[in-house]
Amino acid sequence: MMPKSLAEENMILICQNLKKTYQDADKVIPVLEDVNLSVKAGESVAIVGRSGSGKTTLLNLLGGLEEPSAGKVVLADTDLHALSDRKRGYLRNRVLGLIFQFHHLLPEFTALENVCMPLLIQGLPVKTTISRALAILEKVGLSHRVEHKPATMSGGERQRVAIARALVTEPKCILADEPTGNLDNQSADHVYELMMELIREFGTSFVVVTHDLNLAKRMDRIVSLDRGTLVDGLLSSA
Ligand SMILES: Nc1ncnc2c1ncn2[C@@H]1O[C@H](COP(=O)(O)OP(=O)(O)O)[C@@H](O)[C@H]1O
Numbered sequence: 067m068m069p070k071s072l073a074e075e076n077m078i079l080i081c082q083n084l085k086k087t088y089q090d091a092d093k094v095i096p097v098l099e100d101v102n103l104s105v106k107a108g109e110s111v112a113i114v115g116r117s118g119s120g121k122t123t124l125l126n127l128l129g130g131l132e133e134p135s136a137g138k139v140v141l142a143d144t145d146l147h148a149l150s151d152r153k154r155g156y157l158r159n160r161v162l163g164l165i166f167q168f169h170h171l172l173p174e175f176t177a178l179e180n181v182c183m184p185l186l187i188q189g190l191p192v193k194t195t196i197s198r199a200l201a202i203l204e205k206v207g208l209s210h211r212v213e214h215k216p217a218t219m220s221g222g223e224r225q226r227v228a229i230a231r232a233l234v235t236e237p238k239c240i241l242a243d244e245p246t247g248n249l250d251n252q253s254a255d256h257v258y259e260l261m262m263e264l265i266r267e268f269g270t271s272f273v274v275v276t277h278d279l280n281l282a283k284r285m286d287r288i289v290s291l292d293r294g295t296l297v298d299g300l301l302s303s304a
């Protein structure tokens with residue numbers, strides 16, 4: 067077998083010829099036609115595009131939350147959709163951090179418990195879990211809120227809990243869907259600064275869907291989703 071090129075070895079996330087169509091009653095809705103993307107270890111990529119262009123669909127496929135209609139996703143050298151649900155969940159828990167728009171915090175649990183969850187799923191001892199969760203909650207500035215439940219926190223605080231939960235496993239790659247979409251400008255800036263700081267510190271790859279061009283421009287590169295494919299750079303129409 068040919069040795070892999072260094073460039074290839076350095077990729078944490080690759081998608082090839084990714085296609086997704088939805089079936090709505092008897093109507094076929096093509097969303098992604100042919101999407102190709104390679105994300106290097108430590109690289110940050112912004113995905114921009116019109117509302118409805120398929121950005122969330124793409125992140126769901128990259129995170130193994132939905133099945134592609136064709137094509138493949140390779141995460142940490144593993145064909146994500148060839149795995150059983152259990153193995154895919156395992157890989158996602160080890161390698162990915164997900165920060166989605168409606169952060170999916172568990173409402174009946176405190177901030178601390180929410181952040182502990184991914185580590186408990188990994189089977190780490192409770193004591194280790196709590197100390198790592200407290201450390202990351204401190205980094206996101208929430209030491210004073212660890213016993214609070216999501217319903218009693220502000221939007222910005224909840225989003226910081228979601229970020230802490232995504233980072234607590236020290237994932238190789240973070241997927242974020244409009245992570246500041248529901249925050250005011252000042253909280254959004256704060257959350258972004260924080261994410262960038264942590265990503266640099268941990269050398270995490272970062273794929274972020276965003277409307278915010280100021281944020282997008284801080285990434286290593288920008289790709290635009292347009293008519294079902296990804297193109298390099300910023301489209302004037304996007
Ligand atoms: N589960 C679904 N069933 C049918 N259509 C869907 C589904 N999810 C998304 N779509 C459609 O796919 C298109 C892309 O949606 P989405 O990925 O949410 O776009 P974006 O995040 O860029 O706004 C939209 O036309 C949307 O209506």
Ligand SMILES: [Mg+2]
Nearest residue numbers: 121122123243
């Ligand atoms: Mg979306």
